[in-house]
Amino acid sequence: MAQPEMADQEFDVVIVGAGVAGIAAAVTLAQRGLKVAMLESRSILGGRARSWVDGVTRDPIHIGPHVVVTEYPNFFRLLEQLGTRDKIVWQPWRHFLTWVKGRQDFDIKTLPLPAPASWAPASVNDPFVTWADKHSTVPAAVHCLSLTEEQLMALDDESGIDFLRRLGVTEDYIQHFWGFLCHSILNVSVEEVSAAAMVRWFRRMVGRSSMEMGFADCGLGELLTPSKALLESLGAVVLTSTEVSGFLHSAGGERCEGVVLDTGVKMRARLGVVSTLPPPTLLPLLPKQWLDRHASIRDLEQLKPCKYLSVYIWFDRKVTEGKQMWARVYHKDDLNCEFYDFSEIYTGKDVRGVLWKDRPSFVGSNIIDAGRVGDMSDEELVQGTLRELSERFPLVEEAKVLHSMVNRVPMAIHRPVVGTEKLRPDQASPVP
Numbered sequence: 069m070a071q072p073e074m075a076d077q078e079f080d081v082v083i084v085g086a087g088v089a090g091i092a093a094a095v096t097l098a099q100r101g102l103k104v105a106m107l108e109s110r111s112i113l114g115g116r117a118r119s120w121v122d123g124v125t126r127d128p129i130h131i132g133p134h135v136v137v138t139e140y141p142n143f144f145r146l147l148e149q150l151g152t153r154d155k156i157v158w159q160p161w162r163h164f165l166t167w168v169k170g171r172q173d174f175d176i177k178t179l180p181l182p183a184p185a186s187w188a189p190a191s192v193n194d195p196f197v198t199w200a201d202k203h204s205t206v207p208a209a210v211h212c213l214s215l216t217e218e219q220l221m222a223l224d225d226e227s228g229i230d231f232l233r234r235l236g237v238t239e240d241y242i243q244h245f246w247g248f249l250c251h252s253i254l255n256v257s258v259e260e261v262s263a264a265a266m267v268r269w270f271r272r273m274v275g276r277s278s279m280e281m282g283f284a285d286c287g288l289g290e291l292l293t294p295s296k297a298l299l300e301s302l303g304a305v306v307l308t309s310t311e312v313s314g315f316l317h318s319a320g321g322e323r324c325e326g327v328v329l330d331t332g333v334k335m336r337a338r339l340g341v342v343s344t345l346p347p348p349t350l351l352p353l354l355p356k357q358w359l360d361r362h363a364s365i366r367d368l369e370q371l372k373p374c375k376y377l378s379v380y381i382w383f384d385r386k387v388t389e390g391k392q393m394w395a396r397v398y399h400k401d402d403l404n405c406e407f408y409d410f411s412e413i414y415t416g417k418d419v420r421g422v423l424w425k426d427r428p429s430f431v432g433s434n435i436i437d438a439g440r441v442g443d444m445s446d447e448e449l450v451q452g453t454l455r456e457l458s459e460r461f462p463l464v465e466e467a468k469v470l471h472s473m474v475n476r477v478p479m480a481i482h483r484p485v486v487g488t489e490k491l492r493p494d495q496a497s498p499v500p
């Protein structure tokens with residue numbers, strides 16, 4: 069709840085939400101000399117990239133384990149401004165991902181060659197599919213890379229699986245490679261995904277000689293925490309525990325003139341309001357006449373949330389053979405997609421002064437598109453995760469679980485199903 073005694077105020081720009089997008093917007097605008105207010109309903113910054121300290125272990129807990137990739141230039145520029153750019157730990161260069169099936173590993177690596185040739189050895193050496201399967205995807209891959217933006221967008225009304233079948237990819241390869249890509253990155257099944265979204269991601273990945281993955285070397289939110297001090301030093305107002313309950317509009321209804329808080333206080337914006345709320349949160353707050361008048365706003369209703377379950381398990385010993393991160397090959401009935409051992413990721417020491425690398429395994433994992441798994445208790449989710457972990461790491465069966473927790477996340481990203489790619493705003497806006 070915002071402070072009830074607060075009076076109405078006026079700013080150049082009011083920013084709603086203090087996740088990555090809100091913070092990036094606030095810093096950019098405040099640095100341009102505008103009088104900015106950033107309003108956040110939670111008590112902490114970070115939104116869907118927030119973190120906190122676990123009450124039992126005092127270890128940092130992310131809302132769910134995250135990776136960052138070298139294709140996030142705007143994000144890294146923001147971290148530079150916040151002084152946290154060096155709090156990213158990178159995997160060994162050109163090691164993209166370790167894929168795990170049963171006890172078998174396959175390290176997906178790129179070679180120092182121009183794209184897409186750099187990815188070819190990884191595809192050729194993949195031990196989990198036949199040569200016929202691999203061969204079947206070559207025409208589809210070439211086709212994806214040769215599409216114009218217009219041709220790509222025309223695929224938005226087709227599902228990923230229909231597109232791949234049309235191009236002759238075998239069912240096994242569709243599930244193995246494309247199914248994994250859709251589930252792990254786009255967070256929906258290849259049956260549901262918009263072929264346009266799928267092809268866009270494929271091109272983004274193999275269109276670069278390599279794509280490196282890294283992790284926060286601290287709680288995710290700690291990457292963003294310095295934004296409050298930076299913004300305040302620039303004259304901006306940062307209000308947490310401050311819930312926006314509606315948008316103010318001009319008499320004719322066309323212009324957004326500010327926001328109203330749940331306390332009734334009005335925050336007026338001379339130049340405009342930047343909302344960074346995800347569609348399911350934003351839409352109920354908008355004036356009905358905006359929804360009636362603007363199809364582009366109404367259409368956001370089609371962007372449904374993808375739920376996550378993030379499981380954290382603390383063991384009494386090392387169990388993951390020194391691995392930082394790995395993913396199971398895709399199977400629709402699996403719980404978890406990818407796993408992280410934070411004792412192998414974090415550098416330096418924990419809050420008790422123990423070197424992270426000397427700590428027992430502390431494993432986090434993501435159950436993606438969690439609507440799939442129905443109504444499971446925390447205990448069932450932890451047991452299921454232990455079962456999946458032990459399929460690869462036998463030591464898990466002997467190890468004792470010291471502590472565990474499950475985060476239930478209502479939305480990680482929107483579900484990019486058929487017909488939704490056209491609703492995405494341009495992703496390429498630079499942060500100067």
Ligand SMILES: Cc1cc2nc3c(=O)[nH]c(=O)nc-3n(C[C@H](O)[C@H](O)[C@H](O)COP(=O)(O)OP(=O)(O)OC[C@H]3O[C@@H](n4cnc5c(N)ncnc54)[C@H](O)[C@@H]3O)c2cc1C
Nearest residue numbers: 085086087088089108109115116117132134135311312480
């Ligand atoms: C478990 C999980 C795993 C993920 N993994 C990855 C990954 O590996 N790589 C990756 O790139 N991305 C990942 N994502 C997605 C990424 O975290 C999000 O895309 C990103 O954080 C969204 O930032 P945002 O600022 O756009 O939105 P948000 O972070 O949602 O910001 C909106 C803010 O508005 C606030 N708010 C809501 N309602 C109100 C209101 N009425 N008034 C005021 N404030 C309000 C919210 O509290 C929030 O802080 C993951 C997300 C989750 C949850």
